[in-house]
Amino acid sequence: MSKLHRLLAADSGGGLVESEQHLDTAQLAAAATEHGASFGELHGPTSKAALLESLRDALNLPRYTGSNWDALEEVLAYPERQSSGPALLAWHDPERLPTEDATTFRAIVRVAAKARASSGDGPLVVVAGPLPRARRPTD
Secondary structure, eight states: OOOHHHHHHHHOOOOOEEEEEEEOOHHHHHHHTTTTEEEEEOOOOOOHHHHHHHHHHHOOTTOOOOOSHHHHHHHHHOOOOOOOOOOOEEEEEEGGOHHHHHHHHHHHHHHHHHHHHHTOOOOEEEEEEOOOOOOOOOO
């Protein structure tokens, strides 16, 4: 949790946290509240289309957000005023998403978090878990 709090700090660059543990929604929501962050959850989307739809709902993204990776990266990296500010996303059961899509989403999160940090739009933090140790991506 200390890493999560560091990533949610106002001067943080945000980022991705991989967990081998099941995510504690109440604990994550409390951390989001403590840092004035919006909080959303992804419940094991199994396709790119399901991921994008879940993200629209979880992060209250504009309905016009496109359904391709470039559009997702843009809206996460450069949020509209009503969507700016710190954001924490709990990604439950990330292994349910096809590996290629999960890898792309992780890369987008890293790029978007860096862009938000540079622009002052508030950190973007995604906590993914549980992820079996054998399948943990390298950072």
